[in-house]
Structure formats: C-alpha cells, structure tokens
Amino acid sequence: MQNDTLKRRSFLNYLLGGGVIAVLAAIGFPIYKYLKPPKIPEAAESQVTAGTLAELQAAEGRYKIFRFGRKPGIVVLMPNNEIRAFSASCTHLDCIVQYRPDLNVLWCPCHNGKYDLTGRNISGPPPRPLEQWVAHYDKASDNIFVSKGEGA
Amino acid sequence: MPSIKSVGLRLFDWVDDRVQIKALVDYMAHKSVPRHDHEIWYYFGGLSLFFFIIQVCSGILLLLYYRPGADSAYESVQFIISKVQFGWLIRAIHSWSANLMILAVVIHMFSVFFTRAYRKPREITWLTGMGLLGLVLFFGFSGYLLPWNELAFFATKVGTGMAGVVPLAGGFLMKLLRGSDEVTGATITRFFGFHVAVLPALFTAVLTVHLLLVQRQGMSEPESWESRPESQKRRMPFFPNFLLRDLLVWLIALNVLAILAVFFPYGIGPLHWDLGLKADPFSSPPAHIRPEWYFMFMFQSLKFLPAKILLVDGEVVGIIGFGLAGVFWTLIPFFDRTTEKGRRKRLYAYTGLVAVMFVLVMTFLGYILD
Numbered sequence: 001m002q003n004d005t006l007k008r009r010s011f012l013n014y015l016l017g018g019g020v021i022a023v024l025a026a027i028g029f030p031i032y033k034y035l036k037p038p039k040i041p042e043a044a045e046s047q048v049t050a051g052t053l054a055e056l057q058a059a060e061g062r063y064k065i066f067r068f069g070r071k072p073g074i075v076v077l078m079p080n081n082e083i084r085a086f087s088a089s090c091t092h093l094d095c096i097v098q099y100r101p102d103l104n105v106l107w108c109p110c111h112n113g114k115y116d117l118t119g120r121n122i123s124g125p126p127p128r129p130l131e132q133w134v135a136h137y138d139k140a141s142d143n144i145f146v147s148k149g150e151g152a
Numbered sequence: 153m154p155s156i157k158s159v160g161l162r163l164f165d166w167v168d169d170r171v172q173i174k175a176l177v178d179y180m181a182h183k184s185v186p187r188h189d190h191e192i193w194y195y196f197g198g199l200s201l202f203f204f205i206i207q208v209c210s211g212i213l214l215l216l217y218y219r220p221g222a223d224s225a226y227e228s229v230q231f232i233i234s235k236v237q238f239g240w241l242i243r244a245i246h247s248w249s250a251n252l253m254i255l256a257v258v259i260h261m262f263s264v265f266f267t268r269a270y271r272k273p274r275e276i277t278w279l280t281g282m283g284l285l286g287l288v289l290f291f292g293f294s295g296y297l298l299p300w301n302e303l304a305f306f307a308t309k310v311g312t313g314m315a316g317v318v319p320l321a322g323g324f325l326m327k328l329l330r331g332s333d334e335v336t337g338a339t340i341t342r343f344f345g346f347h348v349a350v351l352p353a354l355f356t357a358v359l360t361v362h363l364l365l366v367q368r369q370g371m372s373e374p375e376s377w378e379s380r381p382e383s384q385k386r387r388m389p390f391f392p393n394f395l396l397r398d399l400l401v402w403l404i405a406l407n408v409l410a411i412l413a414v415f416f417p418y419g420i421g422p423l424h425w426d427l428g429l430k431a432d433p434f435s436s437p438p439a440h441i442r443p444e445w446y447f448m449f450m451f452q453s454l455k456f457l458p459a460k461i462l463l464v465d466g467e468v469v470g471i472i473g474f475g476l477a478g479v480f481w482t483l484i485p486f487f488d489r490t491t492e493k494g495r496r497k498r499l500y501a502y503t504g505l506v507a508v509m510f511v512l513v514m515t516f517l518g519y520i521l522d
C-alpha cells in the first residue's frame with residue numbers, strides 16, 4: 001500500500017517534471033532561434049570596382065579602402081606602380097589595415113600588426129596572412145577591378 | 153552526494169546568516185487571503201503582473217532587432233516578422249499580452265472600485281494603482297506608433313492632437329510628445345524613449361510601492377466582514393496555498409496567450425495589428441480608421457460632441473470632461489468616506505455603474521457605427 005502511494009507519487013512527479021521541462025523547452029526554443037540573426041545573403045558580386053588609378057595616385061597614403069560586398073578591401077599602389085588588392089580586415093581583431101609607404105608594409109593601427117606586400121603577417125599579433133585578391137587595371141576607363149581568387 | 157533539498161537549505165542558512173531573511177519569510181508565511189464569494193477578483197492584480205513580466209521579456213527580445221526612425225522602424229518590424237526566426241511569434245506575444253494586460257488591469261481596477269477595496273487604509277494603494285493604469289495606457293499609446301505604419305501614424309496624429317487641445321498647456325504638451333510640430337521621425341524617437349526607458353522605469357517604481365503596500369496591509373477584506381466575528385472569517389494562507397493558485401492562473405494565462413499568439417498572430421476581427429502599409433505623412437488616412445479598443449469610448453464620445461458647446465469647441469469640452477472624470481475617479485477614496493450604511497455609499501456605486509455603462513455603450517457604438 002505504502003509502496004503503491006509512493007509509485008503513484010513518483011509517477012506524478014515525473015509527469016509534472018516532464019511537463020515543466022516541455023513548457024520550458026517550448027518557450028526556450030523559439031527564443032533561442034530568435035536570438036540568432038537571420039543570414040543576410042552576401043552580395044553575389046564576384047567583382048567590384050575599387051576606384052580609379054587617378055584616385056589612388058592622388059590618395060595621401062597611396063592606398064584606398066573599398067567595399068567588397070559586406071567586407072572592406074584595400075588597393076595599394078606599390079612603389080613600382082603595380083596595383084595589389086587585399087582583404088582589409090586585420091586577421092587579429094578585424095580592424096582595417098592601411099598602407100604605410102614609409103615602411104612599405106600593410107599596417108594595422110589597432111595593435112601595430114604588420115603584413116608585407118604579399119599579405120604575409122610579418123610582425124605584431126596577426127595570426128594569419130591577409131587574403132590577397134586579384135586587381136585588374138582597365139586602362140580605357142581608368143578603373144581598378146578587384147575580384148576574389150584566381151579564376152574570377 | 154547531498155540532495156538538492158539539503159543544498160537548498162544550506163544555501164538558505166548561508167544567506168540568512170548574513171542578511172537575516174528568515175524574518176521576511178516568516179512574515180510572508182503568516183499572510184493570509186480572505187475566502188469569500190468575490191475572491192476571484194483577487195487574481196486579476198497578479199494576472200496583470202504576469203502580463204507585465206511577459207511584456208518586459210518579449211519587449212527586450214523585440215529590442216534586439218527593432219530600429220527606431222522614419223527610415224528604419226517599419227522596415228525593422230517587417231524584418232522581424234518576415235525574416236527573423238519566430239519573430240512573428242515574439243511580436244504576436246507582445247501585442248496579445250499588451251491587450252490582455254490592459255484588460256486585466258481594467259478588470260482589476262473596476263473590481264477594486266466596486267468592492268470598495270480602496271477605502272481606508274488602502275487609499276495609497278488605489279492611487280498608485282491608478283498611476284499604474286495611466287502608465288499602462290501610455291505604454292499602449294506609445295508602443296502603437298513604433299511600427300510606423302499607416303494606422304500607427306494616424307492614431308498618433310489624433311492622439312497627440314488631443315493633447316494639443318488641452319487649455320493653456322496644450323501646445324507645449326503636443327510639441328513635447330511629437331518632438332516637432334508634426335508627427336515625424338522625431339516622434340518615433342521620443343515615443344521609443346518613453347516606451348522602453350521612461351515608462352518602464354516609472355512603472356517599476358510605482359509597482360514596487362503598490363506591491364509593498366499590498367504585502368504590508370494584506371488583501372482587503374469584503375465590507376460584509378466588518379460586522380462579523382473573527383470565527384466566521386475564512387482565510388487561506390498566502391504561502392503556499394494562494395501563491396500556487398496564483399501560479400495556476402498564470403499557467404492558464406500563458407496557455408491562452410500561446411494559443412492566441414500562435415493561431416492569431418495578427419489579432420482577431422477588430423483587434424488586429426497587421427503591419428499594413430508604411431506610414432506616409434502625405435497621404436489620406438485609410439477609411440474606418442479607429443483607435444485601440446481601450447481608447448474607443450473616448451474616440452466615439454468626441455465624435456458625438458457638436459462643434460461648439462456654449463462658444464467653446466466641442467472637443468475642448470470633451471477632453472476637459474474626461475480629464476475631470478479621471479481626476480474624480482482617482483480621488484474617489486477621499487470622497488467616498490462614509491462607512492455607515494446610507495445613501496451616500498450607494499451613490500458612488502451608482503456613479504461607477506453609470507461610468508461602466510457609458511464606457512461599454514460608447515465602445516460598442518464605436519464598433520457598430522461606421
């Protein structure tokens with residue numbers, strides 16, 4: 001008899017506990033999902049216009065930051081007049097790098113990280129090289145086009 | 153391994169050792185709730201509190217994506233309900249809970265009125281309660297604008313326009329609310345500030361006083377108990393009996409809320425909040441535009457007033473009338489002081505009945521005549 005009551009009681013406890021867990025899950029799941037911001041599709045652009053050569057020549061540091069989709073990029077006019085393009089997001093903490101003609105490096109002012117002009121991290125905290133992009137100069141329009149990767 | 157219970161007790165002792173909460177718990181344990189025919193009304197205060205908690209939680213969630221401003225408010229609400237996972241649900245819960253909260257608060261207020269629970273020594277509780285009712289209505293009014301859709305825009309134009317009719321202070325009040333001469337993006341910024349900062353802060357402060365008073369004085373006993381011997385008064389302990397019943401009511405409310413939000417995320421019939429079109433200050437209002445149900449009786453009464461009453465603009469008379477009625481209603485514990493049985497006491501009950509009938513009839517007409 002004692003045992004029966006206990007069994008019934010523990011059964012009710014499980015039922016109640018399970019119910020509470022189910023309710024919390026029903027409340028928690030939508031909130032968890034809601035907290036995750038929806039993915040906004042990235043710009044499908046495979047190539048963007050970074051600016052014109054004239055702009056780059058006139059720029060004080062001989063570099064320009066441009067938008068590639070939702071990410072910043074940098075085009076640099078090297079001393080030999082070659083144009084190179086990189087992702088401008090420092091691999092350390094996502095600051096935006098700039099070109100330092102005096103040191104001939106890509107430099108991140110936030111934590112003094114330095115990259116050489118192939119994007120390799122050479123000093124300071126950056127853990128990885130900058131992604132190098134492909135820059136094409138179109139003489140007719142004076143535009144610099146940048147695309148990611150070799151094939152593009 | 154120690155059981156959860158013993159860990160809990162040890163934790164309690166640890167805290168009690170430092171801040172002496174045992175006295176508080178004992179105090180709570182002695183509180184009791186009167187049992188009688190009208191005890192059901194005791195649940196509506198707690199129910200209002202429940203919906204307030206839901207409003208705070210769902211409001212914080214909406215804040216994660218909402219962006220005030222004429223160029224972003226509508227777009228961000230659209231983003232919430234169409235792109236964010238379960239965003240429609242969070243908005244539906246916020247909207248349903250807002251309406252249910254106002255309903256619960258209104259029922260709570262009228263039940264206190266008709267049971268005369270505001271009589272001495274509970275005048276301050278009544279005053280804070282009326283303050284909370286005012287804040288709740290302002291919550292509703294300010295929140296209504298935030299999606300910056302067509303309905304919100306015109307409702308706010310009319311509502312703030314009414315503030316502008318108030319004698320002397322009207323112009324100032326209207327500008328204070330609008331943040332400009334017209335309802336613009338500046339108005340969204342202000343209403344947003346009221347809705348998520350000013351009002352919650354005020355509400356929490358007044359609510360704290362209100363609840364402390366209820367805890368301190370206990371539940372009001374019905375008038376019929378005054379002449380009754382102690383032996384004929386039935387009570388139940390607040391903790392745990394009443395609290396558990398309260399929680400059961402909350403659970404039912406949560407389920408009702410969930411059912412409404414899931415199956416009618418944009419409302420039912422006249423009670424709806426489809427996002428609709430974005431506000432356009434240079435378009436004419438949609439036909440059949442009307443306010444939220446809890447403002448309907450005022451809206452409808454103002455419609456009935458003639459343009460001029462004794463040389464004064466009809467709406468001015470209306471607004472002053474509602475203002476005075478509100479002040480009178482708030483101060484009722486100080487008018488209704490007689491405790492001996494007599495005509496005066498009934499007078500206030502009849503006044504209340506007339507007020508309720510007026511509100512009901514005007515609300516009904518508001519939806520029927522169109």
